[in-house]
Amino acid sequence: MIGYIRLEILRLIRNGGYLMMSLVMPVGLYLTVAGGGPDQESLARSMVGAAAFGALGVVITNGTGIAEDRALGWLRQLRLTPLSPAQVVVARGAVATCLGIMPIVVIGLVGALYKGVHLSAGTWLEVFVLLWVGIAPLAMLGIGIGYLFPAQLAQIAGTLSYLSLTLLGGLMLPVASLPSWAQPLSKETPVFRYAELSWDAAKGSAFSASGVAVLGVWTVLLAAFAAYAYRRGGRRA
């Protein structure tokens, strides 16, 4: 399984779309329109939002890549190896989570060195780990999309969920700038609750219990979605 993870990491790193989603877009937006400030809380908030945006882009790209692989017969080829279907799904999740590090680190560096975000060493570490590990449920969303839809549809579904979750989750613009009907929805999205963990950590405030609960429920739901999509799509593989 390690071998499979290594192979897929190589393939994703060599994918131009991955660089675009993980570096060019988040860094570009962070440096132009979504930098936040001038106070420290706003600066940290924007940095976390941009890093989460990048990580989300990576795991969605990883997922839609699965649909392309299926079209090529790659998933069928994998079924002709001793790897179990479950191992393949778990490995894909691990790949997404591993490569999600890149935007988090790069945005963090830009934030610290260029935008002047000041956090204690412990808080930096906490924010980094939360941004990294917390992306796992969204990685499962990407995988589910990749298995459920044919390649072109998966591309569309991926982009739509990427953009809508970014907006609803308040990653690039504060939730308060959303229309009033959408604001309560935001609190129920996995993306908002994912970023919220790091926002709270950066502020030094305690995690919201309801936030952790919502994220927990989403983790279970998205894992079930990925498993369902895998079983449907795997049969067509």
Add this chain to the structure above:
Amino acid sequence: MPSPMAQSAGPPAVAFRGVVKQYGSVRAVDGIDLTIARGESVALLGPNGAGKSTTIGILLGLVPPDEGTVEVFGKRPEQAMRAGHLGAMLQEGKMIPRVTVRELVGFVRQTYRDPLPLAEVLDLAQLTGIAGQRVDRLSGGQAQRVRFALALAGNPDLVVLDEPTAALDVESRRELWAAMQRYAERGNTVLFSTHYLEEADTSADRVVVIAAGKVVADDTPARIKNMIEGRTVSFVPRGAQEGYELLPGVTGVQFHGGRVHLRTTESDRTVHALARADAFDDLEVSGVGLEEAFIALTHGARHRETANAEGQDR
């Protein structure tokens, strides 16, 4: 050839019992019973659409059968795959982008417990020279050799190849079969499908002919070749038009277009006998196409309308 002792050690490599797979109203696989002993090299021979690929899909656990059971080394196909007993090469499937030959073959072999050394796999499939190239930029023949390498890389007990030489030129074909034979000589079981009688003849020690989803013949390559490689002798008859089926070599008699068509396994002797009887005008001898030979073999396996239409064939 495996010894009887080796064959009796443990469950057979493959055991199909009453396997049926239906797609809509078409029975792609229509009640196949087939046992393959360990160490055998078996060819699945049949025309396109005979059900070879579906049979292989069922064997590999990719296609669930509607009826019947399949066991591979005594296990369900999925379990046998997980245990590393199986390696396979399918017809479809394009190469994935952004990976080199070495990376891809290396990855697949590492998923098996006891794989062949990477250098040996690359060498066996003649990929050493292109090991650093991206697999999605290879020619059709090179990509085919990569698929072949993926099937062997794990050193599986049973290797299954679905029309492995499609898209290969003559030279590559010969090389692939040579590699295949070296692999079989190590005591591994090999099952491959083909619609070339010649490949079945030279590379298998048993030929299973499949048509319309059924096994219609199962014998040594020599006997199958004899059954299939007949000729047709046709002529305008003179005199009494009976007793043709008693002529030497004749296996079928047909009348149409004012001519008699005799299917024969020994055309020389048939023609000599006809000449002695001085019973014909305008004689022609032609080889039987594989399609026609299959029709002869599959006579009983075809559904009723077709059988009626060609009912005078024997």
